[in-house]
Amino acid sequence: MSGRYDAIIIGAGHNGLVGAAVLARKGKKVLVLEARDHVGGMLGDASFRVAPLPYALRPEIARMLQLDQKRLHGAKPVETLAFGSDGPPLRIIGGQVTGTDAITEHDYAILHARLGRQARALGVMMLQSPPGLGKASLGEMAGLAKMALKMRLLGKTEMRDLLRIILSNAWDLLNDEIGDGPLAGALAMDATLGGAMGPRSPGTVLTLLYRMASQSSHGHGLRVMPEGGPDALVKALSDCVTSAGGEIRTGVAVEKILVDQDRAAGVRLQSGEEIAAPLVLSNASPKTTLLTLLGVEHLDGEFIRRCRNMASKGMVSRLDFDIAQMPSLRSGGKIEQGQRLVFAPTMQAIEASFNAAKYGDLPERPVFEATYDTTAKRLCVTAQFTPHDLKGGWTDDAKSALASSVMAALEEALPGLSSAVTASRVMSPVDIETGYGASGGHWHHGELRVDQLLMLRPFDGAAQYRMPVKGLYLCGAGAHPGGDISGAPGFNAARAALRDGGH
Amino acid sequence: MAAKAKPVPQVALGLEPGPFHDRLVAHNRQQAWMNWMGYASPSVLDTVEFEYFAIRNQSTLFDISPMCKYAITGPDAESVVNRLVTRDIRKLKPGRVAYCIWCDEDGNVVDDGTVFRLSETEFRLCCQEPQLSWLEDIGWGFDVQISDVTRDIAGLALQGPTSCALLKDLGLAGIETLKPFGIAGFEIGGAAVTISRTGFTGDLGYELWMEPGDALKVWDALMPAGKLRGLRVIGYEALEMARIEAGFLLPKVDFLSAQTVLRADRANTPYELGLEWLVALDKPHFNGRRALVDLSKQTPRRKLVAIEIERDKPAHNALVYHKKTREVGQVTSALWSPTCKRNIAYAWLEAPYGQSVTDNLWVEIYLQKEIRWQRRMARCHLVAKPFFVHPRRTATPPADY
Numbered sequence: 050m051s052g053r054y055d056a057i058i059i060g061a062g063h064n065g066l067v068g069a070a071v072l073a074r075k076g077k078k079v080l081v082l083e084a085r086d087h088v089g090g091m092l093g094d095a096s097f098r099v100a101p102l103p104y105a106l107r108p109e110i111a112r113m114l115q116l117d118q119k120r121l122h123g124a125k126p127v128e129t130l131a132f133g134s135d136g137p138p139l140r141i142i143g144g145q146v147t148g149t150d151a152i153t154e155h156d157y158a159i160l161h162a163r164l165g166r167q168a169r170a171l172g173v174m175m176l177q178s179p180p181g182l183g184k185a186s187l188g189e190m191a192g193l194a195k196m197a198l199k200m201r202l203l204g205k206t207e208m209r210d211l212l213r214i215i216l217s218n219a220w221d222l223l224n225d226e227i228g229d230g231p232l233a234g235a236l237a238m239d240a241t242l243g244g245a246m247g248p249r250s251p252g253t254v255l256t257l258l259y260r261m262a263s264q265s266s267h268g269h270g271l272r273v274m275p276e277g278g279p280d281a282l283v284k285a286l287s288d289c290v291t292s293a294g295g296e297i298r299t300g301v302a303v304e305k306i307l308v309d310q311d312r313a314a315g316v317r318l319q320s321g322e323e324i325a326a327p328l329v330l331s332n333a334s335p336k337t338t339l340l341t342l343l344g345v346e347h348l349d350g351e352f353i354r355r356c357r358n359m360a361s362k363g364m365v366s367r368l369d370f371d372i373a374q375m376p377s378l379r380s381g382g383k384i385e386q387g388q389r390l391v392f393a394p395t396m397q398a399i400e401a402s403f404n405a406a407k408y409g410d411l412p413e414r415p416v417f418e419a420t421y422d423t424t425a426k427r428l429c430v431t432a433q434f435t436p437h438d439l440k441g442g443w444t445d446d447a448k449s450a451l452a453s454s455v456m457a458a459l460e461e462a463l464p465g466l467s468s469a470v471t472a473s474r475v476m477s478p479v480d481i482e483t484g485y486g487a488s489g490g491h492w493h494h495g496e497l498r499v500d501q502l503l504m505l506r507p508f509d510g511a512a513q514y515r516m517p518v519k520g521l522y523l524c525g526a527g528a529h530p531g532g533d534i535s536g537a538p539g540f541n542a543a544r545a546a547l548r549d550g551g552h
Numbered sequence: 553m554a555a556k557a558k559p560v561p562q563v564a565l566g567l568e569p570g571p572f573h574d575r576l577v578a579h580n581r582q583q584a585w586m587n588w589m590g591y592a593s594p595s596v597l598d599t600v601e602f603e604y605f606a607i608r609n610q611s612t613l614f615d616i617s618p619m620c621k622y623a624i625t626g627p628d629a630e631s632v633v634n635r636l637v638t639r640d641i642r643k644l645k646p647g648r649v650a651y652c653i654w655c656d657e658d659g660n661v662v663d664d665g666t667v668f669r670l671s672e673t674e675f676r677l678c679c680q681e682p683q684l685s686w687l688e689d690i691g692w693g694f695d696v697q698i699s700d701v702t703r704d705i706a707g708l709a710l711q712g713p714t715s716c717a718l719l720k721d722l723g724l725a726g727i728e729t730l731k732p733f734g735i736a737g738f739e740i741g742g743a744a745v746t747i748s749r750t751g752f753t754g755d756l757g758y759e760l761w762m763e764p765g766d767a768l769k770v771w772d773a774l775m776p777a778g779k780l781r782g783l784r785v786i787g788y789e790a791l792e793m794a795r796i797e798a799g800f801l802l803p804k805v806d807f808l809s810a811q812t813v814l815r816a817d818r819a820n821t822p823y824e825l826g827l828e829w830l831v832a833l834d835k836p837h838f839n840g841r842r843a844l845v846d847l848s849k850q851t852p853r854r855k856l857v858a859i860e861i862e863r864d865k866p867a868h869n870a871l872v873y874h875k876k877t878r879e880v881g882q883v884t885s886a887l888w889s890p891t892c893k894r895n896i897a898y899a900w901l902e903a904p905y906g907q908s909v910t911d912n913l914w915v916e917i918y919l920q921k922e923i924r925w926q927r928r929m930a931r932c933h934l935v936a937k938p939f940f941v942h943p944r945r946t947a948t949p950p951a952d953y
Contacts, residue, residue, distance in 0.1 A: 311837065345693035346631065349657035349839050354689050510657075517842060 054080045054296075056546070057316055057324060059303045059342065060332030060486060060525065062090025063106075064539030066286035068330050068524040070114050071543035073293035080324065081290060082316065084302035084486070089283030090332070091485055091492060092534065097474055098279060099367055099481055099492060100534060101420055101429040102127075102389065104272025105263035106282065109176060110536045116285045121275045129389045131235035132462045137380035138390070139231050143271050146232055153227055160226045164261055165270060167211045170199035172262035175530045175537050178545055179504040179512050189513075216499060219253035220396055234393035238418060239270075242433055243492050243532060245362050247403030248396040252499045259497060263535060274387050278422075282534075306331070306343045306521060313520035316342075328520050328546055332539065335359060335495060335507040335527040336488035339516065347518050355508040360498060361527075363478030363490030364406060366435040368455055370428040371472040375421060376465040384463075386423040392416060392458050399433070406434035411447065415454055430455055437478035437490045448475035493532025494525055506531055514542040515549065522546050567592035570617045571706040571767035575775075579785045586788060589682075589702070591618035594787035601890075603790035607753050608891050610782025611712035613774065614791055616759065617767075620665075620682055623701045624675040628694035633667060633675050635839060636690045638822060640832040644669045649733040649750050653822060653830050654686075659843030660810035660819035661827070662686060663803060666750060668735060676701070680803050686811070690839060706767040710774070711757030711794075714781035716950040719747075719758065722777045728949030730758075741766075741773030752791060754798025756944045781953075796887045796896065799858065799938025801825065806856060806884045806898055817853075824852040826937075854881070855906040858939065859932040861895040861915055864888055867930070870915040872899050876929055880905040883915060889939055896939045897932075910934050 058069045061083035069079045081088075091099035104127065111118050130138040139148040144161035146154055177192030200208050214222055219240040223233040237248040240257035247253075261270035275282045287297055301322075306329055307314040315325035331338040339348060339356050348356075377383055384390065393399050393416040402412030417432040432455055439447060452475055456467050478490025487494055495507045504512045507527040514522045514529075524542035526532045570576075570591045579597050586595040593615065596603065606612045624633055634641040637652035644650045646669050653664045665679030677683070687698045710718070719727045724738045727747065735748045743766035751757035762770050775783065795802065803809055810819035822831050822844070833845055861867050866888045872881040881901035889896050897915070899906075905913065913934070919926045944950055 311842070340693065346635065347837050349842075350635075350686070350689035350692070351657045353692055357692070 054078050054324065054326040056080070056328035056330060057082060057326040058330045058332060058524070059306075059316065059338070060084075060090060061088040061093070061287070061297055061299065062332045062485075062525065063092055063283065063286060063534055063536055064525050064542075065090070065330070065332035066283070066290055066539070067110060067114070067536040068332070068539035068543040069295050069297075070286060070289040070293060071540055072328075072330075072546065073290055073295035074114070075547055077328075079290070079295040080326065081295065081297040082301050082303055082318070082324075083297065083299040085484070086300045088287045088297060088299060089279070091481075091487075092279045093283050095280060097367070097369055097476060098429065099476065099485065101279065101367075101422075101431070102272065102274075102418075104274065105533050105535045107176065107263075107535050107537055107540070110540050113540075114286075114289050116289060120277065121282060121285060122273050124273050124276055124387075126271045126273060127387055127389050129235055129391055130384075131231040131391045132394065133231040134394045134461075135379075137378070137382075138462070139235070141232070141235060149230070149232060153230075153232065156227050157232060161270075163207065163210075164258060166203055166207065168258040168261035168270065170196060170203055170211070171258055173199050174503060175262060175535070176541060178514065178541055179506065179529045181513055182504050182509065214254045215258070216251060217254050218249050218251050219257055220248040220400070222254050223248070223396060229395045229397060231391075231394055233396050234399060234416070235391045237396045237399050238391055238393045238416060238433070241399060241403070242418070242431070243365055244496055244498075245360070245364050245406070245436075246496075246498075247400040249400050250403075255499055255502075256497050259502075259530075260533070263533060286536075303342060306338075306518075308343070308347055308518055311347075311518060313518055328522070330522045330524040330539075330542055330546065332525040333486035334361065334488040334491070334525060335511065335523055336361065337486045338523060338525075339511075343516070343518065343521065349517070352510055352517065355510060359508045360496035360501060361487075361489035361491040361494065362496070363437040363481060363487070363492065364434055365478060365481075365490075365492055366432045366451060367476040367481075368430040368432060368452055369474045370430070370456070370470050372421075372426055372428050372466065372469045373471055374469050375423075375426075375428075376463050376469060379462055379464055384421045386421070388420065390419040390421075390462075392419070392462070402434045406436045409436055409438055409440040411435055411439065411451055411454070413454065414458060415451065417455060417458075419459070428459075430459075435477065437482065439477070443477040443479045448477060451475060492526075494527035495531065497531050502531065503529060514545040565592075570615055571764040572615045572617065572708070572771055575768060575771050576615060576785065584787065588618040588788070589620065593618055594785075596787040596789045597785055600787075600789045600793075603784060603786035604793045604890065606782060606784035606786060607712050607755060607790060607794045609713060610784060611710060611714045611718050611778055612784050612786040612790070613771075613778075614709040614711070614786050614788075616707040616709050617705075617764070619702070619707060620679050621700070621702045621705050621707075622677045622683060622687055623699050624677060624687065624691070624696060625673055626694075626696040627673060628691075628696045629673050629675050632691045632694050632696045632698075633677070634835065635837070636677075636687065637667060638831040638838060638840070638844070640835040641667060641669075642835070646671045647735045649735060649748050651830070653825075653827055655822065655840030655844065656810045656819075657840055657843060658810070658819070659821050659840045659847045661807065661822060661825060662810050664801065664827075668748065670735070681809055681811070704764070706762050706764045708760045708762075708770070708774075709751055709753075709757065710760055711751045711753040711755055712782075713756055713944055713953040714783075715757050717952045718774070718778050718781040718783060720952075721781070722773060727758075731948050732946050741769040743769045745770060752798070752800055753794040754800070754938055754940050754945060755794070755942065756947075756950050793887055793890075794940075796885050796898070797889050797892060797938065797940035799940075801856070801898070802885065820856070821847050821852065823847055824854055825856050851903055851907065854900050854902045856884070856898055856900055857906045858935050858937045859883075859897050859899050859913070859915070860935045860939075861897060861917075861930050861932045863928075863930050864895055865917050865919055865928065865930070866895060867897045867915045867917050867932075870897075870917050872901060872905075872932070873914045873916060873929070874905055874909065875912050876914050880913070892939050894939060895930075896935075899932075906934060
């Protein structure tokens with residue numbers, strides 16, 4: 050096979066694009082292959098986006114790739130509207146909440162600041178390759194040591210507090226600090242969204258901190274809508290790849306990763322075309338990459354068992370409602386562009402809807418977040434706890450049942466909404482799985498759990514981006530530091546490949 | 553009035569009677585039973601010396617039904633077995649058997665056993681330790697059926713110089729042409745029997761495989777035929793002597809399976825066990841290959857060696873010293889070999905002993921003489937395995953003894 054390319058990136062999701070950009074800017078001849086007809090992966094389909102809230106691209110990455118930071122991170126932070134069972138929604142920006150009593154406002158500000166400090170200490174590891182178990186390199190250990198130091202620098206009391214809460218659950222923490230209600234509901238949504246965990250599940254404080262460790266120019270945990278929306282972010286990343294000499298091909302599905310002499314040798318497309326490259330980065334989920342694209346014949350039995358057993362049961366469905374005329378809120382006022390609406394009136398409500406999903410049922414009252422796109426006149430809903438392994442399967446009936454229960458909850462906050470809907474669409478976790486190479490339809494490619502993070506992400510023995518077949522790297526959300534729209538896995542994976550010599 | 557013998561409870565301990573149990577009970581004068589994979593297996597039936605010498609001079613029957621047996625069949629069976637074991641199984645022809653080991657992802661040995669290739673797409677694996685879940689992991693994603701056939705197949709080891717003659721007496725036409733590690737089908741006592749020229753004694757011998765329902769029929773045909781051939785039923789203790797002479801390793805005695813060790817450094821690589829001749833690094837990926845490639849370039853941490861010890865006392869559980877002072881290893885299996893007339897043992901020696909340093913090695917033997925323990929330092933020498941080698945093991949056709 051000819052050596053036209055130095056590297057092939059499977060999947061033009063944001064992580065794939067970031068990885069490709071890092072390699073291309075180092076002079077590597079890269080080719081990005083995307084099965085869908087658009088780039089950007091879960092961000093990219095303008096007609097029905099999996100992830101309409103693309104907020105957390107690491108500023109360091111934007112800086113290093115010389116992206117237009119003002120455009121990507123310059124907007125004012127997104128305001129969250131947390132809806133209770135009645136009355137006006139609470140309005141949350143960062144550590145500030147309005148619409149609740151003065152004591153809760155005060156307690157919340159303190160809690161938010163404290164969690165932010167703790168999250169920043171953990172966040173040190175985000176752009177580091179996690180240390181290997183048993184055989185960590187000096188550089189990897191240095192990253193871990195830096196995190197330990199940051200934790201220690203929090204002060205004795207706060208470090209102890211962090212160690213006390215880090216493996217516990219959001220329910221206990223939030224009940225202790227701010228009490229249950231729409232504010233706790235909004236925070237607990239941050240802690241559980243995308244995962245198969247309720248607020249009472251152990252480890253949900255860690256996922257909350259994980260989310261808060263994402264940074265913007267406005268501080269920790271804050272998300273910003275880039276100027277121009279998700280398309281602007283995707284375009285910025287793909288332009289970065291192409292301007293550095295990288296090539297992007299859409300509508301070409303990779304069928305197999307080619308292996309020669311126990312090294313990655315390129316890929317074979319579904320069309321039968323073979324493309325050679327000594328370096329392959331896969332943005333598909335670990336299970337898809339290893340079990341389907343690479344093939345079990347190249348892997349050891351124990352490795353495959355750990356890969357198969359990796360928790361990646363998707364819980365999120367996406368619903369779009371086309372609404373010609375958005376009605377007013379029940380308390381008066383209009384929804385504005387860029388606001389994030391959270392419908393989780395209490396932590397109890399989240400836990401109750403998780404209970405149904407645990408056993409393969411749809412919750413009677415789903416909890417969800419939503420945004421309203423005023424130009425497209427579209428309400429985009431991300432509904433939590435709609436299990437991938439739904440009893441009876443994701444039939445049209447199941448989808449319309451979900452749509453009506455979501456609409457019923459929306460109708461309470463926005464009276465008259467249901468009669469304003471002109472069209473609606475539902476994308477189940479199964480649709481996400483088949484459409485985006487994300488095994489289990491999990492939008493983080495793998496559960497963010499303490500046993501699947503850091504040196505255990507995506508699973509033991511696969512945590513340093515490098516796969517057992519030399520020249521093959523995981524660069525998607527399944528790799529450390531995992532999910533969200535951070536770009537960090539792609540960035541870290543590309544740097545790991547470069548450290549190894551770029552083959 | 554003569555007292556009538558009461559029926560004695562045959563086997564206590566909650567052990568399962570195997571397919572030959574009714575006949576074993578009748579021969580087991582010592583009523584010495586041991587637990588072999590839940591089956592009642594005789595450790596010694598009469599006298600271990602008689603049983604041992606029958607292996608080397610006559611013929612012996614040993615019930616090997618408790619051995620774990622797995623059927624691996626289907627279009628991908630060859631790929632799966634080749635992925636499991638370290639040998640290149642593509643070279644194993646149908647109707648042949650190969651001794652194999654298999655390793656975990658760190659290159660440590662999980663178990664050893666024999667692979668029977670019954671046809672292009674049918675394999676049988678015989679081994680000591682249960683391996684079903686391991687095999688299912690190895691076979692995951694392949695078009696293959698894996699099933700535990702331990703209880704579907706009865707096995708008898710017929711071993712000893714007169715074993716071929718005995719089978720010929722039974723009218724098994726062409727048995728003398730069966731080569732070592734060959735498999736062929738025959739009929740004994742009206743029952744279909746698959747015979748492989750394999751065994752654990754290092755001597756001329758066969759292993760007979762049949763349906764459990766036919767077990768007693770086959771036994772009852774063998775025993776009278778064996779009368780003039782000195783056929784004797786034996787237990788594990790006699791076999792253990794023969795297997796040490798024959799150079800075979802025993803899991804749990806000479807090494808531990810990587811699956812069972814608690815201390816990670818107790819597991820052993822093929823290079824440490826001296827089994828590198830079983831590792832085909834040049835075949836396509838198999839379990840543990842990448843680790844084994846690295847290990848093949850390193851000096852093993854320790855080495856299992858065969859030693860011969862001066863003087864006659866067997867070196868059970870002995871420590872090994874360099875220059876009589878520095879402790880460098882220990883003995884796992886030891887025997888005064890009655891046939892070789894040599895004092896033999898296997899020992900683990902920590903690197904560099906047994907590798908670059910091979911002289912001035914001593915074993916400390918412990919002897920009890922009338923409730924008083926004595927220590928004796930005896931010089932030992934590294935020797936090649938096996939200790940017992942006889943041309944009749946491989947001669948085809950075997951001579952009529």
